[in-house]
Amino acid sequence: MTTTVIPQTSIPFECVCKYQYEEFPQGSVIYNETDGEGWCFTAYCNATFKVYDESGCCFHYVCEYCMGPDETPKQPGEKWQSNCQECECGINSSNVHCKPVECPVQQNVTCEKTGQVVVNETVDCCQKIRCECDLKLCSISNHTCLEGFKPLISIQNGSCCPDYYCQPKAVCVHNNTEYQPGANVPTDKCEVCKCGSSVDTATKLHVLECSPVQCDTDCQPGFEYQLVPGDCCGKCVQKSCVVVLPGNETEIIEVSN
Known part of the structure; x- marks a missing residue:
């Protein structure tokens, strides 16, 4: 009895990755785009960092970043200030390096104007000395004025x-x-x-x-204008009598004392 042996052909397994219904061969960069702020969506930021899939077949690239104090990612080299610390995301690592904010040396402040006091306040993590007006230190005056x-x-x-x-x-x-x-x-x-x-x-x-004052100095016939001591205007004083006779003739009779 002759036995026929069917040779078996070894078909090598071709490793592929599937992404958005597409197949990518081993070693492909699956997604290599960034958004407007420089962050990658799915892959490619630093080619030295590779993440393999569960089968160990394909890999894609991931972005290196630091985590900021408000849980927001920071790009390598990015600087920010938090809790009076100046921080920077490392260029070649995800380590955050922080140091205290450097403040300028404050000069002595002398307030020269009445009512001013020295105030020490914190602005942007630094102490600043300045003069501030305190109206309670001003003298309150009951100011009065003359008529008019x-x-x-x-x-x-x-x-x-x-x-x-x-x-x-x-x-x-x-x-x-x-x-x-x-x-x-x-x-x-x-x-x-x-x-x-x-x-x-x-x-x-x-x-x-x-x-x-315009005084009336006109007097009737028989009267004479005379000044009155202590008064502004004088008055008419009778000095004679005027008698009208028939024929429209007049006769003046002096007033006897």
């Missing part, structure tokens, strides 16, 4: 405490009384005054406009 003026408070640029001064009003002042422009102002009996529109260049207050 009003008190104002002003803080000049760069100053801390306010300045008090008196600003003139748009009024006239006579005998410690204020009068609005156009108002009559009682003064001497022999003149009539009102608050005018012009302003005194020295006091910055409006000035009075006065004119003498």
